[in-house]
Amino acid sequence: MTIADSTQSLRRQSLxxxxxxxxxxxxxxxxxxxxxxxxxxxxxLQGDADFVVVAxxxxxxxxxxxxxxxxxxxxxxxxFATSATMLALILTLLPLGFVLGYVIKRGAKDFNxxxxxxxxxxxxxxxxxxxxxHAIIGTFEQVLIASFISxxxxxxxxxxxxxxxxxxxxTAVRFLVDVMTGIPSIxxxxxxxxxxxxxxxxxxxxxxxxxxxxxxxxxxxxxxxxEMIRLVPAALREAAYALxxxxxxxxxxxxxxxxxxxxxxxxxxxxxxxxxxxxxxxLVAGNNFFINNDPLHGQQASLAxxxxxxxxxxxxxQVDRAWAAALTLILIVxxxxxxxxxxxxxxxxxxx
Amino acid sequence: xxxxxxxxxxxxRSSSRSARGDAVFRTLTFIAGAFVFVLLGAIALFLVIxxxxxxxxxxxxxxxxTQWSSSAYGIAATLFGTALxxxxxxxxxxxxxxxxxxxxxxxxxxxxxxxxxxVTDMLAAVPSVVxxxxxxxxxxxxxxxxxxxxxxxxxxxxxxxxPAGGLNTFPKTIFSASIVxxxxxxxxxxxxxxxxFRQVDPVQxxxxxxxxxxxxxxxxxxxxxxxxxxxxxATMLGLGRALGETIAVALVIGNVNRVSGHVLVPGGxxxxxxxxxxxGEAADKGPLIASGLVLxxxxxxxxxxxxxxxxxxxxxERSAV
Numbered sequence: 001m002t003i004a005d006s007t008q009s010l011r012r013q014s015l016x017x018x019x020x021x022x023x024x025x026x027x028x029x030x031x032x033x034x035x036x037x038x039x040x041x042x043x044x045l046q047g048d049a050d051f052v053v054v055a056x057x058x059x060x061x062x063x064x065x066x067x068x069x070x071x072x073x074x075x076x077x078x079x080f081a082t083s084a085t086m087l088a089l090i091l092t093l094l095p096l097g098f099v100l101g102y103v104i105k106r107g108a109k110d111f112n113x114x115x116x117x118x119x120x121x122x123x124x125x126x127x128x129x130x131x132x133x134h135a136i137i138g139t140f141e142q143v144l145i146a147s148f149i150s151x152x153x154x155x156x157x158x159x160x161x162x163x164x165x166x167x168x169x170x171t172a173v174r175f176l177v178d179v180m181t182g183i184p185s186i187x188x189x190x191x192x193x194x195x196x197x198x199x200x201x202x203x204x205x206x207x208x209x210x211x212x213x214x215x216x217x218x219x220x221x222x223x224x225x226x227e228m229i230r231l232v233p234a235a236l237r238e239a240a241y242a243l244x245x246x247x248x249x250x251x252x253x254x255x256x257x258x259x260x261x262x263x264x265x266x267x268x269x270x271x272x273x274x275x276x277x278x279x280x281x282x283l284v285a286g287n288n289f290f291i292n293n294d295p296l297h298g299q300q301a302s303l304a305x306x307x308x309x310x311x312x313x314x315x316x317x318q319v320d321r322a323w324a325a326a327l328t329l330i331l332i333v334x335x336x337x338x339x340x341x342x343x344x345x346x347x348x349x350x351x352x
Numbered sequence: 353x354x355x356x357x358x359x360x361x362x363x364x365r366s367s368s369r370s371a372r373g374d375a376v377f378r379t380l381t382f383i384a385g386a387f388v389f390v391l392l393g394a395i396a397l398f399l400v401i402x403x404x405x406x407x408x409x410x411x412x413x414x415x416x417x418t419q420w421s422s423s424a425y426g427i428a429a430t431l432f433g434t435a436l437x438x439x440x441x442x443x444x445x446x447x448x449x450x451x452x453x454x455x456x457x458x459x460x461x462x463x464x465x466x467x468x469x470x471v472t473d474m475l476a477a478v479p480s481v482v483x484x485x486x487x488x489x490x491x492x493x494x495x496x497x498x499x500x501x502x503x504x505x506x507x508x509x510x511x512x513x514x515p516a517g518g519l520n521t522f523p524k525t526i527f528s529a530s531i532v533x534x535x536x537x538x539x540x541x542x543x544x545x546x547x548x549f550r551q552v553d554p555v556q557x558x559x560x561x562x563x564x565x566x567x568x569x570x571x572x573x574x575x576x577x578x579x580x581x582x583x584x585x586a587t588m589l590g591l592g593r594a595l596g597e598t599i600a601v602a603l604v605i606g607n608v609n610r611v612s613g614h615v616l617v618p619g620g621x622x623x624x625x626x627x628x629x630x631x632g633e634a635a636d637k638g639p640l641i642a643s644g645l646v647l648x649x650x651x652x653x654x655x656x657x658x659x660x661x662x663x664x665x666x667x668x669e670r671s672a673v
Contacts, residue, residue, distance in 0.1 A: 047497070049497070050497075074566055074569065075566060077566070077568055078566035078567055078568040078569070080568075081567070081568035081571070082459060082567070082568070084451055085451045085452070085454045085455035085458075085459055086455060086459075087451070088447070088448045088449075088450075088451025088452040088454075088455060089451070089452045089455045089456075089468070091448045091452075092448060092449075092452045092472050092475065092538060092539075092542065093471065093472075095475070095535045095538075096471065096472075096474060096475050096478075098486075098490065099478055099482065099483065099486050099490075099535075100474075100478075102486055102490050103482060103486065106489075153384055153387065156380060156381050156383075156384030156385075157381075157384045157385055157387070157388060159381045159384075160381035160382060160384055160385035161385070163381070164378065164381065164382070169382075169385060169386070170385065172389075173385040173386075173388050173389070175659065175663075176388050176389065176392055177388060178655075178659050179392075179652065179655050179656060179659060180388070180391075180392065181655075182589065182592040182593070182596075182651055182652075182654070182655035182658075183395070183596075183648070183651065183652075184592075184593075184595070184596020184597070184598070184624065184647060184648070184651055185596070185598065186596065186598040186624050186627055186628070186644065186647070187395070187399075187596065187644055187647060187648045187651070188395075190399060190627070190640070190641050190644040190645075190648075191394070191395045191398055191399060193637060193641065194398040194399055194401065194402035194637075194641050195394065195398040198402055198637065199398060199401070199402070215391070215395075218388075218391075246371070246373050246374050247374050247377070248373045248374050248376070248377030248378075249373065251377070252377075272477060275479070276478075276479020276480065276481060276482065277479070277480075278479070278480065278481040278598070278599040279598040279599055279624070279627075279628055282599075282628065282631070283627075283631060304479060304481045304599075307481045307482065307484075307485055308481050308484070308599055308602075308603070308628075311481075311484060311485045311488055311489070311603055312488065312603065319489065322485055323485070326481075326482045326485055329479055329481075329482065330478065330479075330482060333477055333478075333479065334477075337474075337477055341470075
């Protein structure tokens with residue numbers, strides 16, 4: 001060590017509190033993992049998951065203890081808080097990885113073109129083959145009809161809230177829409193059941209399911225459209241007014257076109273949210289093993305109900321089909337999300 | 353940005369029909385707004401209409417009976433199970449969700465933070481039925497070890513008391529349902545908390561750091577206090593979601609109507625899971641609709657409370673929630 005080095009280290013000590021360098025942290029963690037290895041070798045502790053838990057706990061304890069002695073109490077608490085938030089992150093990523101990984105692993109077994117293009121017609125619980133074609137048809141029809149109902153309605157509500165916001169009714173509607181986002185999906189299903197099927201004596205159909213899904217989509221579409229409409233610069237509106245364009249035409253021809261990308265994103269996210277809804281569809285659309293292209297007549301399957309019914313079936317073949325259907329559903333949701341994200345990138349308003 | 357050319361505006365003006373168009377458009381949007389009122393009212397009304405006869409005709413008391421059959425039905429056990437699973441799920445999800453939100457907004461480098469935000473949001477994108485399937489087939493067998501550990505070392509708390517010592521090979525329990533639920537409400541709590549933490553005035557944070565606070569002290573003094581209302585409302589919105597979750601719970605809970613705080617003992621049931629599980633064979637849907645009405649009121653109260661907290665905290669936090 002040269003003199004210059006030692007004076008520098010002295011000066012550092014006088015100006016700054018002692019601290020554990022990064023390499024020291026790494027050494028401490030490696031040491032903890034090593035200690036966990038030893039513990040698992042000599043004590044009755046065993047198991048992969050147990051090892052991870054013990055090693056993680058040891059690392060935190062040793063790191064915080066070392067920090068306490070070297071850096072003092074305040075830094076030690078800070079290190080503990082950092083470890084705790086990182087642990088929270090791991091606890092969040094772990095289930096996501098497990099869910100997606102397991103769906104892909106189990107779903108890949110049955111997932112193929114044949115699975116996507118065939119229904120369960122004539123396929124018993126103990127028969128291999130069969131597929132989700134009928135359920136895909138049902139899912140798409142129900143979600144599209146739901147969107148046809150909820151998109152125009154939701155847009156009108158959003159316009160009402162934003163453009164006529166001075167009325168007290170607009171404030172109340174805004175509040176109610178917020179509350180509506182919290183309605184459990186099964187309650188929407190029960191409402192359609194009591195109103196449409198029991199009170200009006202209508203049959204169990206895909207259309208009934210679409211109505212329940214529309215109720216669930218409505219608040220999401222209102223919220224996202226409202227936000228997007230609010231982002232439209234006031235100058236655009238004022239320019240239109242100054243040119244003598246009436247308000248309604250300004251909204252339809254200037255405000256909405258400007259907000260279109262954002263609104264489309266919102267609609268896609270709303271569709272992604274309801275496409276996996278099971279409870280309401282199960283309650284009012286029933287189930288069907290055959291292809292039913294007609295949402296107005298007869299019971300209709302959907303991917304979600306397909307998974308629900310096959311998940312606890314007794315035959316392993318049925319459970320395998322549930323996994324493949326789950327993979328199909330996740331892929332559809334992923335496509336919707338990714339396209340929504342890509343649209344957001346092109347959205348000039350949201351990027352500002 | 354949409355550009356407006358002179359030709360466009362000319363066509364807009366020439367085809368305008370003055371104030372009449374405005375009046376019609378205003379009325380149309382007004383009707384749409386009023387429809388939201390009507391819709392919520394109709395939901396309440398029709399649930400009540402179909403629920404009332406069932407509650408009246410119940411040979412036993414609808415609110416104190418635990419069993420659920422066509423001759424005697426009540427929500428005592430399912431309502432208890434609904435509340436217990438939801439509270440347990442929150443006990444797990446709130447610390448983790450707030451922790452991950454803190455990590456993303458206060459610790460992670462900016463680039464990674466955006467990515468992590470997307471990734472945690474992905475948890476919310478997974479449909480509930482997929483969580484149910486995963487919980488049933490992947491998680492339940494793996495809960496055995498955890499249950500065994502909890503029963504052995506924490507059985508004395510009563511909560512984890514289990515005569516079988518947590519050795520059920522397929523633990524369809526309240527606890528398993530809570531674990532699945534906690535994963536499902538986690539992204540909601542994490543996303544809202546993240547937005548709330550992000551809105552904290554950076555000047556406050558920098559001031560704390562400049563005064564020599566460690567990062568955790570900065571979080572405790574500058575980030576958490578102004579975020580309290582937001583985190584509370586995030587918790588309540590998560591609670592609302594947990595109370596109403598149906599399919600995932602229906603697949604992993606034991607479907608035994610029982611009022612018991614021993615969460616590792618197989619059994620237990622929730623209102624929503626009971627509806628999904630008994631709907632098929634129920635000739636009279638009235639009792640199920642009645643229980644659904646109770647669930648509706650419960651979630652409505654929780655959501656109203658959450659919104660009230662947000663309203664009182666100020667308008668700027670609404671955008672986060």
